[in-house]
Amino acid sequence: MTGQPMSSWIRAGLAAAATSIFLAAVGLIERFRDLNLVGEEVTFAGLVMAVVPFGVGYVLARPRIERGERREVPLPRAALVGAVAGIAAGLGFGAAAVAVDAFGVDRVRAVFLNVTEGLIELVTFGLPPVAGAGVLAVMSGALGALGGAYRRSPERWRRPLGTAVVAVLVLGFLQRIVPIALDQLNLERDWLYSRRTGGLTWPGAALAAVVAVLASVVKARLAERWRDLADRGGSEGAEPFGGLRLRTALFVAGLIGVAALPQVVGSVVSEVLGTVMVFALLGLGLNIVVGYAGLLDLGYVFFFATGAYTLALLTGATLNTFTGQAEPALSAELGFYLAIPIVIALAAATGLLIGAPVLRLRGDYLALVTLGLGEMVTVLVKSPWLTPLVGGPNGMRNVTDAALFGFGFRSPQHFYYLGLAFVLLALVVSHRLAASRIGRAWTAMREDEQIADAMGVNVVRYKLLAFAMGGAIGSLGGALFAVKIGSLTPASFEVIVSIQVLGLVILGGLGSLPGVVVGALVLVGLPGLLREFEEYRFLAYGAALVGIMALRPQGLVPNVRRMRELREEERAQDAWARASIAQEREDEEEYEEPPVEPAGGELRP
Numbered sequence: 001m002t003g004q005p006m007s008s009w010i011r012a013g014l015a016a017a018a019t020s021i022f023l024a025a026v027g028l029i030e031r032f033r034d035l036n037l038v039g040e041e042v043t044f045a046g047l048v049m050a051v052v053p054f055g056v057g058y059v060l061a062r063p064r065i066e067r068g069e070r071r072e073v074p075l076p077r078a079a080l081v082g083a084v085a086g087i088a089a090g091l092g093f094g095a096a097a098v099a100v101d102a103f104g105v106d107r108v109r110a111v112f113l114n115v116t117e118g119l120i121e122l123v124t125f126g127l128p129p130v131a132g133a134g135v136l137a138v139m140s141g142a143l144g145a146l147g148g149a150y151r152r153s154p155e156r157w158r159r160p161l162g163t164a165v166v167a168v169l170v171l172g173f174l175q176r177i178v179p180i181a182l183d184q185l186n187l188e189r190d191w192l193y194s195r196r197t198g199g200l201t202w203p204g205a206a207l208a209a210v211v212a213v214l215a216s217v218v219k220a221r222l223a224e225r226w227r228d229l230a231d232r233g234g235s236e237g238a239e240p241f242g243g244l245r246l247r248t249a250l251f252v253a254g255l256i257g258v259a260a261l262p263q264v265v266g267s268v269v270s271e272v273l274g275t276v277m278v279f280a281l282l283g284l285g286l287n288i289v290v291g292y293a294g295l296l297d298l299g300y301v302f303f304f305a306t307g308a309y310t311l312a313l314l315t316g317a318t319l320n321t322f323t324g325q326a327e328p329a330l331s332a333e334l335g336f337y338l339a340i341p342i343v344i345a346l347a348a349a350t351g352l353l354i355g356a357p358v359l360r361l362r363g364d365y366l367a368l369v370t371l372g373l374g375e376m377v378t379v380l381v382k383s384p385w386l387t388p389l390v391g392g393p394n395g396m397r398n399v400t401d402a403a404l405f406g407f408g409f410r411s412p413q414h415f416y417y418l419g420l421a422f423v424l425l426a427l428v429v430s431h432r433l434a435a436s437r438i439g440r441a442w443t444a445m446r447e448d449e450q451i452a453d454a455m456g457v458n459v460v461r462y463k464l465l466a467f468a469m470g471g472a473i474g475s476l477g478g479a480l481f482a483v484k485i486g487s488l489t490p491a492s493f494e495v496i497v498s499i500q501v502l503g504l505v506i507l508g509g510l511g512s513l514p515g516v517v518v519g520a521l522v523l524v525g526l527p528g529l530l531r532e533f534e535e536y537r538f539l540a541y542g543a544a545l546v547g548i549m550a551l552r553p554q555g556l557v558p559n560v561r562r563m564r565e566l567r568e569e570e571r572a573q574d575a576w577a578r579a580s581i582a583q584e585r586e587d588e589e590e591y592e593e594p595p596v597e598p599a600g601g602e603l604r605p
Contacts (some may be wrong), residue, residue: 009060013087017093024115039205056082090136100120102129167208173530175226273412281477284427300498315399316331317482437481519555
């Protein structure tokens with residue numbers, strides 16, 4: 001980046017301006033101008049307008065590989081690059097606002113419904129459009145310079161500051177959650193959240209920032225101490241990573257916090273957490289297929305539907321009809337806990353049936369075939385052929401509530417514990433599989449199937465086993481979904497479910513069990529808690545995946561082995577680039593032009 005011309009900075013700024021224009025056109029700015037995060041000054045609309053120039057400055061200040069070498073941008077130059085790009089972003093965004101005002105807001109709104117007079121006033125700060133555009137350019141330049149300087153600041157300052165800002169913003173977004181938890185605990189909340197604005201108070205934000213900074217500093221020092229203990233563990237007998245007692249204490253504290261969570265956050269948040277549990281189970285199942293075995297499956301909703309409808313049929317659910325309800329053509333009256341093993345066995349058998357025809361396929365071809373299987377689910381459950389069995393478009397109802405000793409799980413706070421038990425079970429099974437010979441065989445297949453086959457790995461057997469195990473765990477998610485809702489319709493089993501599950505697996509980190517849980521919390525939990533952003537759910541999905549692939553391809557909580565593989569690939573690419581450049585230089589030095597014979601016949605070099 002240090003050698004790139006200013007025109008590249010301006011192009012990056014104009015790309016950021018296009019991003020701001022898009023966000024304004026879809027309504028993410030003007031619609032949320034009254035969503036206060038801290039006091040009345042920090043709003044969601046202002047945050048969106050500030051993040052774009054700050055982000056472009058941050059990205060442009062990142063180190064680059066030039067001529068096979070990693071080059072850091074000096075701090076003054078990083079601030080300059082960010083300022084130029086930020087000014088370009090502000091001018092582009094402001095110019096769009098001026099053009100809309102000149103052309104007529106009503107004319108533009110005939111195409112873009114979210115473009116209003118209020119939006120133009122917000123973007124130009126209530127000033128005349130041209131003057132407002134100038135102010136916007138100056139502020140964007142300052143934010144861009146701040147982003148570049150922040151990226152090049154020492155890590156010991158950057159990490160605590162970033163942690164503090166993120167903590168304050170997260171608490172601001174959770175203004176409908178944390179106050180309820182404080183009320184449940186009979187704690188005073190007015191010092192933290194304002195009843196008038198809804199967002200954080202400034203003293204509360206300051207306290208949250210200080211606590212976040214202290215936590216970041218303590219964490220960094222503990223991590224350094226644990227690394228020292230790990231390095232000395234072999235010679236001095238110290239146990240790596242802080243000792244067994246500390247880890248046990250943290251584990252017990254975490255279990256207590258997780259168990260007490262529904263009683264603290266109330267029924268609304270417990271409802272969202274129950275949905276997170278369902279998708280976490282689906283993610284853990286798909287993680288076996290994609291993360292462990294490397295088989296790209298886009299039809300995972302098939303197992304989701306299999307688990308839900310199989311449980312409904314085995315536990316005596318009825319069909320919805322126009323006149324009331326009717327008995328399905330085939331059903332049983334088993335209890336939930338007797339039906340679950342049968343559901344798992346049938347889902348595993350279904351996985352074998354699906355895996356058998358696609359054994360020879362890889363990559364994109366496998367993804368297309370499994371996508372077709374996922375699309376078949378909705379068609380089958382809606383078809384007249386299966387209407388006597390699963391109710392067709394009308395679906396089924398009266399699914400069991402999985403009662404145990406008279407304790408039902410239909411309530412959100414009760415369902416949380418049922419979902420938590422199954423997620424913990426799936427985590428244990430997945431962990432044991434990953435650490436076993438089966439897991440090592442899947443890893444070998446994922447890295448290079450042909451080499452794994454040549455080394456004696458039974459590729460066919462382990463592929464089928466991956467589909468079977470992944471389908472079995474995914475069917476548990478479908479069964480829990482049926483218990484949670486109490487009724488089933490084909491609309492719940494669209495192929496978009498497969499995309500969501502694959503997205504959370506990638507976001508969390510392929511092959512990472514904690515990553516699956518974190519991905520479910522981010523992609524399912526946050527949109528569920530922030531109801532006002534519901535219509536922007538898939539926009540957030542796309543942005544999150546693009547960002548994670550560009551900035552952190554290993555995922556939010558990456559698998560250690562996968563992270564090392566990516567780093568080794570990057571090192572190999574850098575080494576290849578350096579070798580190529582060195583070879584080019586040698587060729588240039590050794591190259592000599594052939595002698596040229598002039599018109600007089602005398603040779604000269």
